Structure formats: structure tokens, C-alpha cells
Amino acid sequence: MGTEVTTRPLTAGDGELLRTATLANLNWTGEQRFTSHDVDETPELRHYCEFRPERGDLGFVAETRGSVVGVVWALLLAADDPGYGFVADGVPELSLRVWPGHRGRGIGGGLLRRALEEARRRGLARVSLSVEAGNPSVHLYRSVGFSPVPGAADGTMAVDL
Known part of the structure; x- marks a missing residue:
């Protein structure tokens, strides 16, 4: 029997959570390619x-x-300060x-679908992301309709809502 998962909105006060998650995402291979210092001191991160x-x-x-x-989380970054998955x-x-x-229990898929539903509710037409080659999460993204963006950086995917 599984443990109940609850979901709450992300807030501006969750910066440390995002810092931890960003660092973990950067080091998804298990190798420490980036440090907390890198995240703090590199504007692109x-x-x-x-x-x-x-x-x-x-x-x-x-x-x-x-x-x-x-x-x-989904950020509306501008062209003058783009993310790695910036498309427009x-x-x-x-x-x-x-x-x-906690993987393999539907948590990621549930969070992803909830974020896309909220983006759709807000009238957004598209959502993008960046995923490195070999990252197994690409299967989850493809399952909800993300596909590579022609002409964008390698690993940039988007879904039309």
C-alpha cells in the first residue's frame, strides 16, 4: 500500500527547494558535474x-x-535571459x-500533467523544456506530447497545449 502524496502550489518562498532540485537535475547522471556554488554564481543556472x-x-x-x-515549475524567462530550453x-x-x-510511482507524471493543465488554464499555448541526451525522463516528456523543437538547441522540446 502506497503513502498518500499531496500537492500544493509552489511559492516564491520555495527558492531553496528549487536550488536543490536544480542542482539535482544538473547532476542527473549521479556524477557531481555541478556544485551549489555553480548554481548560485552562474546566471544561466x-x-x-x-x-x-x-x-x-x-x-x-x-x-x-x-x-x-x-x-x-515553469518559468517565463525572457529572450535577454533565456533558459536552456528557451523557444520564445x-x-x-x-x-x-x-x-x-519516490520514482516509478506516478509522481512525476502527475506533477507534469498538473503543470500543463495549469498552463492551459492560464491560456498559454506552449511549454518548453531542455533535457540532456540519455536522460530517461525524456520518455515521460514524450508520453505527454513533448517533441524536439526544430532549429533549437539539442535537447529542447516543446508541447502545444
Whole structure:
């Protein structure tokens, strides 16, 4: 029997959670390719830790027994400060992290679908992301309709809502 997973909206006060999730996503291979210092000091990485609802950012946190087990967030980054999965102004870039030990239970898919539903509810037409070659999460993204963006950086995918 599984433990109940609850979901709450991400808030501007969840910066440390996003910092932890961003660092884990960067080091998805298990090898420490990036450090907390890299995330803090590199603008191209640091902006993934800055959740701004007033900008139109959206996100959700999955918790079990009061502990975070996953997070999804989509940031509306501008062309002058793009993310790795940037495709156009007005297209939020999505990030997703499910903590080890909680994978394979539908948490990531649930968070992803909830974020896309919220983006659709807000009238957004498209959501993008960046995923490195070999990352197994690409299967989850493809399962909800993400596909490679022609002419964009390798690993950039988007879904039309």
C-alpha cells in the first residue's frame, strides 16, 4: 500500500527547494558535474531557482508525510535571459524533479500533467523544456506530447497545449 502524496502550489518562498532540485537535475547522471556554488554564481543556472508568480511562473510541490518528494515549475524567462530550453517569449520553460526513492510511482507524471493543465488554464499555448541526451525522463516528456523543437538547441522540446 502506497503513502498518500499531496500537492500544493509552489511559492516564491520555495527558492531553496528549487536550488536543490536544480542542482539535482544538473547532476542527473549521479556524477557531481555541478556544485551549489555553480548554481548560485552562474546566471544561466541561478534563474531556475527564482520563482516569480508575478511574472506568470507556475509550479507545484508533491509531498508525502510533510516531506517534499517532487517539484515541477515553469518559468517565463525572457529572450535577454533565456533558459536552456528557451523557444520564445511567452513560452514558459518547465523543470521537473522527483526525488530518488519516490520514482516509478506516478509522481512525476502527475506533477507534469498538473503543470500543463495549469498552463492551459492560464491560456498559454506552449511549454518548453531542455533535457540532456540519455536522460530517461525524456520518455515521460514524450508520453505527454513533448517533441524536439526544430532549429533549437539539442535537447529542447516543446508541447502545444
